[in-house]
Amino acid sequence: MSDIRTIRFTLNGTKVSKVVEAHETVVDVLTRKFDLSGTRESCRQGLCGCCTIYVDSNPVSSCLMLAWFLDGTDVRTIEGLADGDTLDPVQEAFIEAGAFQCGFCTSGFIMMVKHLLSENPDPSDEEIRHRLAGNLCRCSAYPEIMDAVKIAAAKARSVAKARP
Amino acid sequence: MEVAGLRGFDIVEPSSLEEAFGLLGTGDPAVRPMGGGTALMLMMKSELFKPTRLVSLRKLGEPFHGLGESADGKWVRIGALNTFSMLDHSPLMKSHFPIISRTMNTLANLRVRNVASVGGNLAHGDPHLDLPPVWMALDGEVRIVGPSGERVSAVADLYKGYYETTLEEGELITELRVPVKPDWKSSYTKVTTRAAHDWPAIGLAISVQLSGRQIQDLRIVLSAALDKPTRLTAAETVLRGRDIGEALLREAADAATEEVELETDNRGSQEYKTHLLRIYVTRALQDLVSEAAPK
Ligand SMILES: Cc1cc2nc3c(=O)[nH]c(=O)nc-3n(C[C@H](O)[C@H](O)[C@H](O)COP(=O)(O)OP(=O)(O)OC[C@H]3O[C@@H](n4cnc5c(N)ncnc54)[C@H](O)[C@@H]3O)c2cc1C
Ligand code: FES
Ligand code: FES
Numbered sequence: 350m351s352d353i354r355t356i357r358f359t360l361n362g363t364k365v366s367k368v369v370e371a372h373e374t375v376v377d378v379l380t381r382k383f384d385l386s387g388t389r390e391s392c393r394q395g396l397c398g399c400c401t402i403y404v405d406s407n408p409v410s411s412c413l414m415l416a417w418f419l420d421g422t423d424v425r426t427i428e429g430l431a432d433g434d435t436l437d438p439v440q441e442a443f444i445e446a447g448a449f450q451c452g453f454c455t456s457g458f459i460m461m462v463k464h465l466l467s468e469n470p471d472p473s474d475e476e477i478r479h480r481l482a483g484n485l486c487r488c489s490a491y492p493e494i495m496d497a498v499k500i501a502a503a504k505a506r507s508v509a510k511a512r513p
Numbered sequence: 514m515e516v517a518g519l520r521g522f523d524i525v526e527p528s529s530l531e532e533a534f535g536l537l538g539t540g541d542p543a544v545r546p547m548g549g550g551t552a553l554m555l556m557m558k559s560e561l562f563k564p565t566r567l568v569s570l571r572k573l574g575e576p577f578h579g580l581g582e583s584a585d586g587k588w589v590r591i592g593a594l595n596t597f598s599m600l601d602h603s604p605l606m607k608s609h610f611p612i613i614s615r616t617m618n619t620l621a622n623l624r625v626r627n628v629a630s631v632g633g634n635l636a637h638g639d640p641h642l643d644l645p646p647v648w649m650a651l652d653g654e655v656r657i658v659g660p661s662g663e664r665v666s667a668v669a670d671l672y673k674g675y676y677e678t679t680l681e682e683g684e685l686i687t688e689l690r691v692p693v694k695p696d697w698k699s700s701y702t703k704v705t706t707r708a709a710h711d712w713p714a715i716g717l718a719i720s721v722q723l724s725g726r727q728i729q730d731l732r733i734v735l736s737a738a739l740d741k742p743t744r745l746t747a748a749e750t751v752l753r754g755r756d757i758g759e760a761l762l763r764e765a766a767d768a769a770t771e772e773v774e775l776e777t778d779n780r781g782s783q784e785y786k787t788h789l790l791r792i793y794v795t796r797a798l799q800d801l802v803s804e805a806a807p808k
Contacts, residue, residue: 483622
């Protein structure tokens with residue numbers, strides 16, 4: 350029987366391996382064993398989005414997933430969005446719009462927004478609100494977050510246009 | 514954070530059914546199969562469930578995967594490990610069962626839909642879930658495999674009571690089959706009373722076969738306010754074979770509210786939910802008829 354194993358997966362573009370126990374959640378392992386503190390745990394039940402990461406390009410709540418099942422996957426966290434010192438346009442947009450106070454929820458919102466814009470480069474207010482209904486901001490920076498999404502969408506579109 | 518429900522268990526990932534049955538058939542109720550794991554994780558974190566072993570189904574291969582039409586085009590087969598997002602993105606589902614994408618719109622959030630599986634959702638037995646009543650209204654069936662062989666069950670027959678299913682120890686749902694009925698229309702109404710993303714106070718799945726304004730045949734399934742999703746057969750009988758009109762709708766709503774005794778909870782009293790049922794059964798039928806046969 351097995352309550353401990355070595356998992357091998359890709360983390361922000363780098364191949365990694367780690368010994369994990371059966372009960373460890375993904376957010377626990379990222380924070381404690383990989384020192385990646387951008388993925389946060391708040392509600393612990395899939396509702397707030399603070400712990401959002403991508404597994405094989407799909408956003409998931411890392412509080413609801415056991416680290417065991419990361420074996421063989423491709424994981425991206427907020428730490429993997431910037432390109433060296435150059436922030437992702439969505440990150441820049443959140444700063445420009447001042448879309449946070451304490452910042453606890455911010456990485457989760459940024460991850461969800463980046464994914465939304467990759468599917469839908471020009472979302473309506475309704476589409477943005479609908480997609481972000483599963484993310485909670487206790488400081489209630491919602492109006493600024495809406496602004497940030499629009500700034501990010503405009504940035505992404507202008508980058509797309511500039512490409513040959 | 515340390516949680517007692519998340520302590521002291523094994524995870525196994527069998528790659529054949531025989532191996533899975535061997536691992537599941539221990540007589541220990543703390544040994545459970547795991548699909549997407551979203552419901553199990555919530556139960557483990559709230560210490561409603563303390564596993565000794567989780568048997569992941571994800572390596573079981575073909576019988577649990579895939580989504581496609583039968584050769585004769587009469588059925589759609591949905592492997593139990595399809596996630597909600599896979600259904601939501603499937604062009605086949607969109608063309609045959611547009612009700613599913615519409616239901617997904619108000620179901621959980623994208624992160625949960627990316628993980629939660631069709632089979633786990635069917636086997637969970639929580640009467641508040643949105644999809645079981647929909648599959649019932651569509652006449653869905655599940656294929657179940659177990660140590661003593663294989664059987665097929667109507668989705669309706671999966672449920673015995675509150676969180677109670679008819680699945681025996683070691684039995685696994687491998688797939689859902691839904692008949693394609695081009696001349697039927699269906700809708701699901703999730704009636705929430707506190708916040709748009711709350712669990713429903715009542716859920717109402719209806720499918721109808723219409724000829725003009727006449728109801729040839731129909732299914733009405735009520736969920737959330739009862740211990741399991743339930744067909745409202747008295748209301749169906751009132752409506753079957755008749756022309757939709759105000760008097761008939763009133764008669765049907767009377768039958769619907771008389772045939773079930775709804776439960777009071779923090780989403781509303783029995784009286785309030787009965788009132789909601791009356792209103793929403795009428796509205797949903799009117800909408801389905803006017804969509805199909807505009808006046
Ligand atoms: C934040 C959040 C919001 C949610 N909102 C909604 C909502 O709005 N509407 C809604 O309907 N639901 C909602 N849900 C519930 C969600 O639909 C269920 O958690 C999910 O469907 C369960 O699927 P799973 O694959 O994760 O199941 P699991 O957790 O893997 O399993 C659930 C149960 O089924 C058993 N099981 C799993 N697979 C099989 C199988 N193939 N054969 C036999 N038994 C099996 C398990 O042993 C367990 O008892 C929400 C959940 C979360 C976390
Ligand atoms: S901590 Fe995971 S969704 Fe809230
Ligand atoms: S900025 Fe504080 S929770 Fe959102």
